[in-house]
Amino acid sequence: MNCKKVAEHITNWLVKKLNTSKQKGFVIGVSGGIDSAVVSALCAKTDFPVVTLNMPVFQNKEQYYLSVEHINWLKKKFKNVSSRTIDLSSVFSELICNLPENAKGDLALANIRSRLRMVTLYAFANTNKYLVCGTGNKIEDFGVGFFTKYGDGGVDINPIGDLLKSEVYALGKFLDVPKSIQKAAPTDGLWEKDKTDEEQIGATYNELEWAMKYCEKNKIISLSEIKKTNLTKRQTEVLKIYVTRHNCNKHKIKMPDVCKIKS
DSSP: OOHHHHHHHHHHHHHHHHHHHTOOEEEEEOOSSHHHHHHHHHHHTTOSOEEEEEOOSSOOHHHHHHHHHHHHHHHHHOTTEEEEEOOOHHHHHHHHHTSOGGGOOHHHHHHHHHHHHHHHHHHHHHHHTEEEBOOOOHIIIIISOOSOTTTTTOOSBOTTTTSOHHHHHHHHHHHTOOHHHHHSOOOOOOSSSOOOHHHHHSSOHHHHHHHHHHHHHHTOOSHHHHTTOOOOHHHHHHHHHHHHHHHHTHHHHSOOOOOOOOO
C-alpha cells in the first residue's frame, strides 16, 4: 500500500464530504487506539476544525493517558485541533442504577458505554455543525462486526472503513502517531475488567484478515463449508470464528430491515 497516496486520498475525501454536507468540521472520539489516532490525524490534515473528545467511563488509566498523549500530539502539530474531556462515569453509574437487574448483562453494560459516547459526540456535532467521524476498520465493520450498534457504529462518515487493520497500522507509522499508540494492544475499552480485542474475539487481526480474504476467495459463507477445506487446526478455528461472527453480526453490518407494504 502506498501510504502517502492513501493518506492524500482520504484527506481529499474528507474535504469533499464536508463540503457536500455543508458542515463546518469534524468531531472524533479518541480512545488511545491506532484507529482513532489515524482518523483524527487525517481529519486534522484537512485544515478544517477538528474537535477531539476523550470520554472516559471508569477508564483504564493506561488507555486514558494514551488518549491524552495523542490529543496533545495532535494539538501541538495542528492548529485546527481542539479537545475536550467529558467524563461519563457518573452518567453511566446513574443510568445503570435505574436499570432492572435483568437489563444489566455484561455485554449490555459494555454497549451502554459506547452508546453514551455516541450521544456525546452528536451533542457536539449538532451544536457546531460538525460531522461525527467513525474509526472502524474493514475487519471490524464488515468482517466480524466488532462494534456497538448505534454506539461506535453510529457515525456520519467512516474514512478507514475500507482499510484492513494492518493497513491502518501502516498509515499510523506513516503519519508518525505516537509510538506508544502504535505498540499498544488493540482494545475497545468497554469492559470493567479490561480485555484486548484478541481476547474477546479469539483471534488476532492478522488471522482475521487472512480469514476474510480466504472466505472471499473461496466463497465460504457457512460453517458447513469449512469442513470441506484442507487447512491446519488453527486455520480451521480462525475460519469458524470469522464465519460465526460475520453471520451473527449481519444485523449490524446492513441497514435495518423495513417492512414493505404492498399497495
